Amino acid sequence: MTSSSDPQTRRLAGRILLWQAVVVLALAGLLAVVAGLPAGGDALIGGAIGWVANLYMTIAALRPARTAGVALNRLLVGQFVKVLLTVAMFIAVAQREELVWLALMAGYITTMVVFWAVPVLSAPRQPPRSLPR
Numbered sequence: 001m002t003s004s005s006d007p008q009t010r011r012l013a014g015r016i017l018l019w020q021a022v023v024v025l026a027l028a029g030l031l032a033v034v035a036g037l038p039a040g041g042d043a044l045i046g047g048a049i050g051w052v053a054n055l056y057m058t059i060a061a062l063r064p065a066r067t068a069g070v071a072l073n074r075l076l077v078g079q080f081v082k083v084l085l086t087v088a089m090f091i092a093v094a095q096r097e098e099l100v101w102l103a104l105m106a107g108y109i110t111t112m113v114v115f116w117a118v119p120v121l122s123a124p125r126q127p128p129r130s131l132p133r
Contacts, residue, residue: 012119013058020051020114027110031103039103046107049089054115057082 024047032040060078065071093104 010062012122013062015122016115016118017051017055017058019118020047020054020111023114024048024051024107024110027107031106035100035103038098039100042100042103043107043110045093046104046109047111048107049086049093050108050111050115052089053082053086054111056085 024044028040028044028047030040031043057078060081061075063074065074093099
């Protein structure tokens with residue numbers, strides 16, 4: 001059996017999910033104070049859409065696999081299901097009246113920004129290539 005991730009990758013994935021939740025909660029709180037409770041709630045919903053989809057993908061991608069082909073297949077299917085989940089959740093939320101779309105999208109986009117920012121900020125610092133080592 002081949003593990004599709006090492007402990008360091010699992011820690012990074014956990015850190016991403018944790019920071020997504022923290023940043024979305026902070027954004028929702030800020031918007032609730034500045035723009036009102038409906039905006040804060042919709043930012044929280046948008047963030048939850050991104051977070052739930054990323055949680056599913058993380059669980060699917062980090063499960064052990066017997067071969068590299070199985071791991072790749074699991075990754076591709078997981079990404080497909082993640083997209084379907086995201087679209088389905090947005091369709092469900094779009095049925096609500098009085099939806100603050102800007103806040104909803106801000107919450108969702110926040111999860112995407114954190115998804116990319118955490119690994120970049122967690123990477124070991126390397127000297128520029130032009131400097132001797």
